[in-house]
Amino acid sequence: MQLIVRRVLALVAIAVAVGLTAAPARAEEGELTLRGVYYKERSTRVEQPMLDGVFEVGDHGTIDAHVLVDAITSASAASGAVDAAFSEKRVEAGGGYAHVLDELTLGISARYSTEPDYQSRFIGGRGQLELFEKNLTLGLSAGYGNDDVDNSGQPGMMRVSGTLDTVLASASAAQVLGANTLGSVVVDAIYLDGFQQNPYRRVTVAGGVMPEVHPDTRLRLAAAATIKRFVPRTETTVIASYRFYRDDWGIVAHTPELRMVQDMGSTAWFGASYRYHRQTAADFYQDSYAAAQPYLSADDKLARGTSHAFGGRLGVTGATFDLEGRWENARVEVMLEYYVQSASFGNATIAHAALTLPIEY
Amino acid sequence: MRAVSRALFAVVLVVTSLAGCAMVRPHERQNLARRSMTTDRDPGETRFTQHKTGSREGADGGTGEPGGGCGCN
Numbered sequence: 001m002q003l004i005v006r007r008v009l010a011l012v013a014i015a016v017a018v019g020l021t022a023a024p025a026r027a028e029e030g031e032l033t034l035r036g037v038y039y040k041e042r043s044t045r046v047e048q049p050m051l052d053g054v055f056e057v058g059d060h061g062t063i064d065a066h067v068l069v070d071a072i073t074s075a076s077a078a079s080g081a082v083d084a085a086f087s088e089k090r091v092e093a094g095g096g097y098a099h100v101l102d103e104l105t106l107g108i109s110a111r112y113s114t115e116p117d118y119q120s121r122f123i124g125g126r127g128q129l130e131l132f133e134k135n136l137t138l139g140l141s142a143g144y145g146n147d148d149v150d151n152s153g154q155p156g157m158m159r160v161s162g163t164l165d166t167v168l169a170s171a172s173a174a175q176v177l178g179a180n181t182l183g184s185v186v187v188d189a190i191y192l193d194g195f196q197q198n199p200y201r202r203v204t205v206a207g208g209v210m211p212e213v214h215p216d217t218r219l220r221l222a223a224a225a226t227i228k229r230f231v232p233r234t235e236t237t238v239i240a241s242y243r244f245y246r247d248d249w250g251i252v253a254h255t256p257e258l259r260m261v262q263d264m265g266s267t268a269w270f271g272a273s274y275r276y277h278r279q280t281a282a283d284f285y286q287d288s289y290a291a292a293q294p295y296l297s298a299d300d301k302l303a304r305g306t307s308h309a310f311g312g313r314l315g316v317t318g319a320t321f322d323l324e325g326r327w328e329n330a331r332v333e334v335m336l337e338y339y340v341q342s343a344s345f346g347n348a349t350i351a352h353a354a355l356t357l358p359i360e361y
Numbered sequence: 362m363r364a365v366s367r368a369l370f371a372v373v374l375v376v377t378s379l380a381g382c383a384m385v386r387p388h389e390r391q392n393l394a395r396r397s398m399t400t401d402r403d404p405g406e407t408r409f410t411q412h413k414t415g416s417r418e419g420a421d422g423g424t425g426e427p428g429g430g431c432g433c434n
Contacts, residue, residue: 033403033404033405035403035405035406035409037409039413048409050405050408050409052403052404052405054404064404066404066405066408068405068408070431072433090431090432092430092431111427111430113430113431115431115432117432118431118432120429120430120431122427122430124427126425132384133384133386133387134387135384135385139425141425143427145427145429145430147429147430149432166427166429168427170425172425176385176390176393178385179385179389179390179392179393180392180393182393182398186423186424186425188422188423188424188425190421190422190427190428196434198434220420220421220422221422222420222421222422222423223423224423224424228398230392230393230395230397230398232392237395237397237398237401239401243420243422243423245420245421245422245423247419247420249419251419251420253418253419253420255420255423259401261397261401263395263397269397271401277414277418277420279418279419279420281419282419299434301416301417301418301419301434302419303419305418305419307417307418335406339413339417341417343417345417348413348417350413352406352409354403354405354406356403
């Protein structure tokens with residue numbers, strides 16, 4: 001794992017160096033974003049550096065790529081090993097290519113994630129069609145994922161392993177509703193088949209403990225609608241969204257969100273956001289079980305609950321500090337979020353810092 | 362499966378009704394092209410946020426992107 005992390009960090013360094021040294025001749029354009037995220041809740045801490053890049057390829061193509069490292073430290077049974085603090089690193093890399101054919105855009109993407117007890121692969125394709133002079137954009141996407149999971153993170157446990165297949169189908173529509181207003185809807189259907197319980201978690205049943213058992217299949221449906229409106233007089237953008245979710249495990253969820261971005265001239269901005277989430281419990285979830293049942297879960301995510309997320313951000317470009325050349329349009333953004341949840345994980349504080357550097361090559 | 366049919370019907374209904382909206386010409390779209398109107402969150406932030414909520418809430422999706430991909434359930 002140390003070798004993988006070193007290689008990823010070397011890749012990040014090379015990519016940043018390429019971005020910094022690329023010749024600024026008039027050619028194709030791209031963008032590199034280096035982001036660091038810090039997540040802290042009562043028993044879990046996550047540090048995630050990541051690098052994202054998007055680059056033009058010829059007149060009609062765009063390549064995107066990302067690489068990240070998740071460094072997780074936790075003492076929570078809900079996050080992994082039972083009753084023992086653990087540290088773990090997850091490495092993820094992904095990329096895609098999109099090609100524009102007049103009004104039609106076709107794209108493919110792939111993602112691979114590895115950690116000591118979990119490997120995940122995902123491949124997807126999408127099509128997007130612009131109609132009515134680009135006032136209406138329709139999209140369809142589909143993907144397939146395959147995961148391997150085991151409990152090798154806790155020596156001494158009887159070895160458990162499994163696989164999980166995921167199929168995603170998604171449809172979207174985005175409509176220009178006026179010179180300052182955009183509307184969009186997305187409908188996702190996700191079908192999972194395989195090992196979906198946590199291999200470490202134990203459930204208290206009639207005073208004893210038993211392994212967690214979840215159903216092998218799950219059909220998850222989500223529909224989200226978003227309205228974005230720009231107010232020219234104050235240079236404010238207001239974004240309102242709502243997501244409805246239900247699955248065949250019995251969870252029904254409502255998630256509205258409100259965001260605003262306030263421009264301060266052309267080189268700086270700040271924003272605020274609020275997100276509310278409410279869900280019912282899965283049919284088989286209980287706080288405690290008096291007797292063994294076909295499905296047993298100690299997963300707090302499957303309990304009835306609510307969460308509130310309050311966020312704020314501040315961003316500037318290099319022009320704010322009279323920087324010139326490639327740094328003039330570089331962006332620095334910091335974000336803070338406080339996440340209040342009724343689940344036993346406890347409230348969380350999240351901080352992001354990101355540097356985005358436009359490049360020409 | 363009935364829920365999938367309902368969702369697809371809703372999408373068709375919305376798309377059909379949106380097609381009748383007022384046309385906005387390319388030269389009228391300078392405000393629609395602002396970053397705050399296109400991607401007020403960059404891909405890394407969106408990915409982390411989906412990862413966070415997917416590992417702390419029972420609901421996921423609505424973004425057109427796959428969730429999961431880690432053992433943080």
